[in-house]
Amino acid sequence: MPTNPPTMPPISFFTLLFLFLLSFSGAGAEPTADKQALLDFLTKVPHESRLQWDPSLSACSWVGVSCDPSNSSVHSLRLPGVGLIGPIPPSTLGRLSSLRVLSLRSNRLSGPLPADLSNLKSLRNVYLQRNQLSGDFPPSLAELTRLNRLDLSSNNFTGPIPFALNNLTHLTGLFLQSNGFTGKLPNLSAAAASLDTFNVSDNRLNGSIPAALAKFPSSSFANNLQLCGAPLPPCNPFFPSPAPSPDLEPPPAVAGQKKHRKLSTAAIVGISIAGGLLALILLLALIFLLIKRKNSNQTTKAYKPPSTTAAVAGSAAAAGAAEIGTSSSKDDVTGVSGEGGERNKLVFFQGGMFSFDLEDLLRASAEVLGKGSVGTSYKAVLEEGTTVVVKRLKDVAAAKKEFEQQLEMLGNVKHPNVLPLRAYYFSKDEKLLVSDYMPAGSLSALLHGSRGSGRTPLEWDSRLRIAVSAARGLAHLHVSGKVVHGNIKSSNILLKQDNLDASVSDYGLNPLFLNSSTPNHRVMGYRAPEVLETRKVTFKSDVYSFGVLLLELLTGKAPNQASLGEEGIDLPRWVQSVVREEWTAEVFDVELMRYQDVEEEMVQLLQIGMACVAMVPDQRPTMPEVLRMMEDMNRGDTDDGLRSSDDALRGGSDSQTPPLESRASPPGLTP
Known part of the structure; x- marks a missing residue:
């Protein structure tokens, strides 16, 4: 008897209602x-x-x-x-x-x-x-x-x-x-x-x-x-391999020259006669020399000259090339000296994060960043990707012991606004300093580079932050490090990311050089008057140079540029003459005219800068005093004490401050 297939049990009404409600439960x-x-x-x-x-x-x-x-x-x-x-x-x-x-x-x-x-x-x-x-x-x-x-x-x-x-x-x-x-x-x-x-x-x-x-x-x-490298141009090493020896180069080919050419009969006869005469002359010369030598041995006593081997070896060890990394100077740079074969090495300071040696630097690809008053700086990119700056000092007069003592002191300086030294190298022909690479560049390049139509202006708040952070670094050098910077200029103010915080570099190197304060065209505008006479840098001469730096930030003019009114006038005297004659917006950088509600701060910073460049050193404030005056400036009510650039440009929603040109003239500055 056939059986019916099993059937599913009937679903109750409440079960269907539950499933229906469940399907719509997500809606709420x-x-x-x-x-x-x-x-x-x-x-x-x-x-x-x-x-x-x-x-x-x-x-x-x-x-x-x-x-x-x-x-x-x-x-x-x-x-x-x-x-x-x-x-x-x-x-x-x-x-x-x-x-x-x-x-x-x-x-x-x-x-x-x-x-x-x-x-x-x-x-x-x-x-x-x-x-x-x-x-x-x-x-x-x-x-x-x-x-x-x-x-x-x-x-x-x-x-x-x-x-x-x-x-x-x-x-x-x-x-x-x-x-x-x-x-x-x-x-x-x-x-x-x-x-x-x-x-x-x-x-x-x-x-x-x-x-x-x-x-x-x-x-x-x-x-x-x-x-x-692909798809960009191929990589080129910084230290190129020496050029091939001239005697290994094939002679240049002459156009139309044939590989095989038959000589005429007359030419063959001429060559044979000339060869015979040459052989005869050589034979006669040889006979003459033998006779002369025999007579000399019979009439003179034997004599041994002093050995010159040691002198030759010493001079060979001291030989070096003009540029680091060339084949003739590499042995000296990598540490083989003429004094007992002592091997010189890179000396790293404690707390550093680098692990490479001089050979790594020689193999690095690099480029020239700039030539300053104390040497040339290179950006070196090591094989493992580390990027450092190598400064090759020139005209160092200090002996090895004095050099090492000064560098050890500078290597102990630690501050967020002071560029740390990572390592140094000393040999007879090369003196190198290794420091961190600051990708944002220098204040000089940011302030004066490409001032054309496509340039992004350096905004006021950024300038003020750079000035304050540089002042903090310099004050730390003076107070905690007991170090005179001696070479303050905008190219030695290096910028961290966003161009907001600055680090001072090239500090404390003056004791390594003879007549280190001799002025040149790069630093002439920053030198204090007494330094030009005594050629000795002091804490107060640093204050003067920093004051020039503040005026440079405010005016946008380089201290060593020639277009400052009458010929021969320096930046501090030009600013003072403009202020003394009549208060005018001409003293400030035209790129700052787009910012409103910052005139008071610009005037305050100008007063601080003019106090720093007083002619008499004792009338200048100390760097801690300069820093305190800058930090006491009215910087609004934001948490970090600096208004945003957008607020400065807008002037605030309820600000009725007129532009600088229409403001009432403030009192003149004290010379």
Whole structure:
């Protein structure tokens, strides 16, 4: 008897109703945890008033927030150009565990990214371009292995690009242009397999481009310090190999010359006769020499001259070439001296982070940064990617012991606004100093370079921050280090990233030279009057030079330029003559005229600068006093004491301050 197949038990009405309600339960769901994380983020980050999230509504309905279909978690956060200001607080966005898209581009976010962003394992796309984010490459991003697009362009990130980016094997677009990344490009062979767009232009990278990245166009690597290799021009070593010996070069070929040519009969006869005569002359000369030698041995006594071997060896050891790295001077530079074969080495100071030797420097690729009054500076890029500055001192008069004592003292100076010395080298023919490379360059280049239509002006707040940070470094040298700088000028004020904080360099080197204070065209405008007479630098002469530096920042004029009114007048006297004749805006740099509500600060700094350049040394303040006066200037009510450049340009929303030209004339300055 046939049996019916088993049937499913009937579903009750209540079961169907439950399933029906369950299917629509997501419509009223609320991502509670994500909502609180977003509220914490918005509360801690200043923003424009148009970005308002109503806590009474679902987070999925807020501007810039999108959720999954069930509204149980936030999947994307897009807040481009909404005026977000300051750092991203930790324990906020890092709690959005299901986030797939994060777009905070075109804001004013600053500082490093929080480490807890590494919790966002579902992130696919990150857009943080056109902000003011800083610090090293965010290590948290290298842990997000599902990333497809990463855009950190137009920020202030520094340091090397990490090899850990190879973990991002799904990455199709990587945009790191317009930052301050340094060092060599890592071999991103694993990540490059999926990359279709890549850009590291406008950074400070160096070294050769890895083969895995050579598939991208040259525009992806443009405007870096020293990148080379395909698709850019090939790399060239800094220390070139010696030219081939002339006697090894083949003789130049003569056009139309035949390889084989028969001689005529007359020529053969002539050559034979000439050869015979030459042989006869040589035979007669040989007979004459033998006869003369025999007579000499019979009439004179044997005599042994003194040996000159030692003298020859000593002079050979002292021989050197004009430039470091040439074949004739390399033995001396690498340390083989004529005094007992003692080997000279690079001497590193304690607390340094470098591990290389002189041979590494000789193999490095480098370029000339500039020639100063005490020597030439090179930027050397070592094989492992480390970048340092090597200063090759000239005309050093100090003996080895005096040199080492002075450098050991300078190597102990530690301050954020003093460029640290990392190592030195001393031999008979070469004296080298090794220090950190400052990628932003010098104040001189920033202030006076390319003052054309395409130039980005150095804003007022940046100038003031540079002046204050340089004053802090110089005051530390005077008070804690007991060191006279002796060579203050704008080319020795080096700038860190963003051109805001300065470090003083080339300090305390005067004792190494004879007549070290002899003026030249590079430092003439900075020298105090008494230094030109006594040729001795002092703490008060440093104050004078720093005052000239302040006037240079205010006027935009180089102290040694010739166009300062009447011939022969220096910058302090020119400023004083303008102020004494009649108060006018002509004393200030025209590039500062675009900023409003900063005239009082400019006048205050001008008064400090004029006090520093007093003719009588005892009438000048000390550097700690100069620093205190600068720090006491009215800098607004912001936390760091410096207004933002945007506020300075706008002059404040309620400011009615007229331009400088229409202001009432303030009282004159005391000479």
